[in-house]
Amino acid sequence: MSHRIAVIPGDGIGTEVMLEGLRVLEAAARRFDLDLTLEHFDFACCDYYLEHGRMLPDDWFDRLKDFDAILYGAVGWPEKVPDHISLWGSLLQFRRQFDQYINLRPCKLLPGIKSPLADRRPGDIDFYVVRENTEGEYSSVGGRMFEGTEREVVIQETVMTRVGVDRVLKYAFDLAATRPRKKLTSATKSNGIAITMPWWDERVKAMSTNYPDVSVDAFHIDILTANFVMHPDWFDVVVASNLFGDILSDLGPACTGTIGVAPSANINPEGKFPSLFEPVHGSAPDIAGKGIANPIGQIWSAAMMLEHLGHKEAGKAIVDAFEAVLAEADPAVLTADAGGHGTTETLGRAIAERL
Amino acid sequence: MSHRIAVIPGDGIGTEVMLEGLRVLEAAARRFDLDLTLEHFDFACCDYYLEHGRMLPDDWFDRLKDFDAILYGAVGWPEKVPDHISLWGSLLQFRRQFDQYINLRPCKLLPGIKSPLADRRPGDIDFYVVRENTEGEYSSVGGRMFEGTEREVVIQETVMTRVGVDRVLKYAFDLAATRPRKKLTSATKSNGIAITMPWWDERVKAMSTNYPDVSVDAFHIDILTANFVMHPDWFDVVVASNLFGDILSDLGPACTGTIGVAPSANINPEGKFPSLFEPVHGSAPDIAGKGIANPIGQIWSAAMMLEHLGHKEAGKAIVDAFEAVLAEADPAVLTADAGGHGTTETLGRAIAERL
Ligand SMILES: CC(C)[C@H](C(=O)O)[C@@H](O)C(=O)O
Numbered sequence: 001m002s003h004r005i006a007v008i009p010g011d012g013i014g015t016e017v018m019l020e021g022l023r024v025l026e027a028a029a030r031r032f033d034l035d036l037t038l039e040h041f042d043f044a045c046c047d048y049y050l051e052h053g054r055m056l057p058d059d060w061f062d063r064l065k066d067f068d069a070i071l072y073g074a075v076g077w078p079e080k081v082p083d084h085i086s087l088w089g090s091l092l093q094f095r096r097q098f099d100q101y102i103n104l105r106p107c108k109l110l111p112g113i114k115s116p117l118a119d120r121r122p123g124d125i126d127f128y129v130v131r132e133n134t135e136g137e138y139s140s141v142g143g144r145m146f147e148g149t150e151r152e153v154v155i156q157e158t159v160m161t162r163v164g165v166d167r168v169l170k171y172a173f174d175l176a177a178t179r180p181r182k183k184l185t186s187a188t189k190s191n192g193i194a195i196t197m198p199w200w201d202e203r204v205k206a207m208s209t210n211y212p213d214v215s216v217d218a219f220h221i222d223i224l225t226a227n228f229v230m231h232p233d234w235f236d237v238v239v240a241s242n243l244f245g246d247i248l249s250d251l252g253p254a255c256t257g258t259i260g261v262a263p264s265a266n267i268n269p270e271g272k273f274p275s276l277f278e279p280v281h282g283s284a285p286d287i288a289g290k291g292i293a294n295p296i297g298q299i300w301s302a303a304m305m306l307e308h309l310g311h312k313e314a315g316k317a318i319v320d321a322f323e324a325v326l327a328e329a330d331p332a333v334l335t336a337d338a339g340g341h342g343t344t345e346t347l348g349r350a351i352a353e354r355l
Numbered sequence: 356m357s358h359r360i361a362v363i364p365g366d367g368i369g370t371e372v373m374l375e376g377l378r379v380l381e382a383a384a385r386r387f388d389l390d391l392t393l394e395h396f397d398f399a400c401c402d403y404y405l406e407h408g409r410m411l412p413d414d415w416f417d418r419l420k421d422f423d424a425i426l427y428g429a430v431g432w433p434e435k436v437p438d439h440i441s442l443w444g445s446l447l448q449f450r451r452q453f454d455q456y457i458n459l460r461p462c463k464l465l466p467g468i469k470s471p472l473a474d475r476r477p478g479d480i481d482f483y484v485v486r487e488n489t490e491g492e493y494s495s496v497g498g499r500m501f502e503g504t505e506r507e508v509v510i511q512e513t514v515m516t517r518v519g520v521d522r523v524l525k526y527a528f529d530l531a532a533t534r535p536r537k538k539l540t541s542a543t544k545s546n547g548i549a550i551t552m553p554w555w556d557e558r559v560k561a562m563s564t565n566y567p568d569v570s571v572d573a574f575h576i577d578i579l580t581a582n583f584v585m586h587p588d589w590f591d592v593v594v595a596s597n598l599f600g601d602i603l604s605d606l607g608p609a610c611t612g613t614i615g616v617a618p619s620a621n622i623n624p625e626g627k628f629p630s631l632f633e634p635v636h637g638s639a640p641d642i643a644g645k646g647i648a649n650p651i652g653q654i655w656s657a658a659m660m661l662e663h664l665g666h667k668e669a670g671k672a673i674v675d676a677f678e679a680v681l682a683e684a685d686p687a688v689l690t691a692d693a694g695g696h697g698t699t700e701t702l703g704r705a706i707a708e709r710l
């Protein structure tokens with residue numbers, strides 16, 4: 001089975017960590033005899049915008065739609081292009097146009113990575129955030145009125161659809177059903193956001209009748225964020241709307257100390273369009289060009305991509321490889337954020353060699 | 356100067372912690388020779404709803420509007436009344452009708468209270484969340500269409516006004532200007548919530564020109580929640596929209612281990628209407644009736660109320676008193692959540708006596 005992968009490094013450290021992501025991907029391809037064809041694209045980054053006045057060429061959809069997956073670095077460089085333009089012009093287009101309606105992010109305490117939480121050890125925290133990725137609070141409906149006057153009012157509509165909510169709930173329940181604990185937590189705010197969220201609760205309840213083996217609970221988003229800090233061991237699979245999932249999938253990795261290394265999968269489960277894999281971290285203009293960014297987020301994203309393409313073993317081998325390198329804790333290999341004095345490249349090479 | 360205080364215990368542990376809040380309040384009144392008149396109300400709780408079919412009597416506004424402040428316990432008992440009904444029928448009415456447009460919550464590491472974060476000590480974390488409390492994402496505009504069908508769509512509008520946003524920003528800048536660090540952090544999400552939040556950023560920028568001495572930064576809400584966990588020492592005053600402030604003001608106290616004891620002030624700064632003071636914790640039906648709830652949230656709320664009424668010294672004396680009792684750490688006095696085997700009453704009495 002051969003796969004065509006579109007490679008989009010994007011901005012800042014995206015271009016640096018991508019090199020190591022590809023290095024490890026190629027090592028995995030050799031070891032597991034995978035047939036991967038990589039094609040590189042220079043758009044969906046701020047330099048492209050500065051040259052062309054837009055983030056993507058007109059024919060981006062047709063050029064990318066037949067790939068089996070997209071491996072993305074990071075996008076955004078606020079000093080060059082305001083974030084809402086660069087993001088809505090690239091990443092958020094991919095998510096929407098390729099109907100990548102699932103955003104999946106693991107939150108896992110790793111060996112050798114220090115968690116900001118007291119008294120937590122690898123194994124204690126290991127859950128997924130399943131985020132709705134195409135609708136909800138991220139909407140393009142709304143605007144300003146009486147602009148520039150004292151009466152100014154600005155409106156933005158949250159739009160949820162039954163189709164959109166049910167399919168993310170189904171994905172999350174399916175995932176929970178495959179896991180030993182079989183537990184699903186719903187992020188809500190039906191006490192305050194009293195139109196959309198009570199309805200979200202109803203959809204969760206309706207979907208749960210199809211999964212008698214999955215135990216379900218729900219927390220309002222405010223106390224849920226608190227519980228991520230106080231009781232991260234409570235969670236197995238957490239399902240959330242676009243905005244709540246965005247928050248929880250940064251907060252979760254922060255609690256495990258892995259925000260700089262966590263991966264993110266933007267999935268079109270039906271495989272009608274390519275899914276997109278990217279590190280959770282951004283383009284980090286402040287450290288770009290120094291070769292010190294930790295490449296594990298990109299490498300872990302590549303592992304998720306291989307799993308998604310059906311190569312579970314290869315994906316797992318990559319995760320095992322970087323966990324082993326982290327556990328070894330060689331300061332000459334690790335980047336500064338992980339307590340070493342190595343570079344993006346020393347860490348990438350060590351993981352590729354281990355593989 | 357005499358003050359009329361409306362006392363509304365509400366539901367569940369609200370009624371239990373209120374007794375101790377009043378005990379300490381009376382001790383403070385004796386010591387500082389304050390003239391307080393307390394009047395008790397039995398509405399704004401679920402039992403009232405079960406009896407009357409509504410959370411508040413028709414004339415609640417007129418009966419409460421001339422009080423100098425409201426001391427509230429907690430509201431909500433989902434098995435009796437759905438949360439969105441009990442909350443929108445009481446607490447959220449007070450906030451809106453009495454134009455309590457500031458929600459102010461301290462996040463402070465206290466002696467004797469264990470934080471879930473590693474290696475943090477009292478003094479390390481000490482900031483305020485200033486939350487917009489009347490508009491934004493908590494809106495009553497929207498609804499369902501094509502209900503019950505596959506086409507079902509549910510919409511809720513976030514509504515922000517220049518008046519509403521500017522006044523909370525002004526309050527937050529004013530507060531930051533009085534503090535030694537003079538630092539304001541804005542919670543945004545202008546990269547994803549691309550209509551309201553870029554405008555929020557513009558208002559922050561405009562307001563900041565009036566405060567050259569206050570240093571300003573901004574984080575998107577996702578990474579901001581992460582930074583509460585990773586770098587809580589970065590923050591001094593954090594200003595946020597209604598929803599973001601709701602989240603941050605639970606997460607902040609969670610990081611300091613004080614979610615069960617944090618207070619909350621719902622303020623109408625002009626004093627046109629009474630302000631309302633309540634613990635952050637809810638009515639906790641699961642432990643109601645057992646006499647084991649920690650009353651410090653209610654007591655600290657009473658302290659904020661006295662400060663608001665101009666009695667800074669009395670407010671500070673209450674805070675000093677409970678900090679001293681916590682630092683003493685007598686297990687016979689402290690409630691279980693604080694590591695003791697005392698009751699709501701033993702802890703309340705100890706604080707009142709210390710005062
Ligand atoms: C109970 C709920 C409606 C309320 C809110 O969201 O405002 C609470 O969480 C709070 O923070 O006071």
Ligand SMILES: CC(C)[C@H](C(=O)O)[C@@H](O)C(=O)O
Nearest residue numbers: 087091092246264546547577
């Ligand atoms: C960059 C931003 C628009 C994006 C989002 O909010 O979805 C990011 O935070 C993410 O989580 O992928």
